[in-house]
Amino acid sequence: MTDSQPTISVQQAVSLRDNPEVLFLDVREDDEVAFCKIAGSLHIPMAEIAERLPHLPKEKRIIVYCHHGMRSWHVCQFLSSKGYAQVQNLAGGIDAWSCEIDSSVQRY
Numbered sequence: 001m002t003d004s005q006p007t008i009s010v011q012q013a014v015s016l017r018d019n020p021e022v023l024f025l026d027v028r029e030d031d032e033v034a035f036c037k038i039a040g041s042l043h044i045p046m047a048e049i050a051e052r053l054p055h056l057p058k059e060k061r062i063i064v065y066c067h068h069g070m071r072s073w074h075v076c077q078f079l080s081s082k083g084y085a086q087v088q089n090l091a092g093g094i095d096a097w098s099c100e101i102d103s104s105v106q107r108y
Contacts, residue, residue: 006076006087007069009091010092010100023042024065025041025056025075026042026043026044027046027065027075028043038097041065046066046071061086064087065097069092095107
């Protein structure tokens with residue numbers, strides 16, 4: 001893949017939340033996830049992605065998110081380099097999710 005990762009907007013992503021073929025991957029730190037999260041997401045902090053690759057199915061579409069989108073962009077780059085063909089960065093991260101989709105998700 002190139003340096004530009006495919007992104008997905010929160011408006012597009014919300015319709016995929018209940019799809020069993022789609023995995024939402026939260027790469028924020030433990031304290032951030034304790035504060036707020038998107039229900040049903042798999043949490044693997046960015047620093048642990050490499051060692052936990054076996055937990056990430058290559059056959060699923062993976063929507064990666066963090067607070068605003070930079071960490072998740074780097075994780076998308078890494079996953080793509082490891083053969084994950086269906087990774088997307090959630091544009092604006094959980095902050096955009098809170099602002100545009102679910103205001104019950106606290107902002108920080």
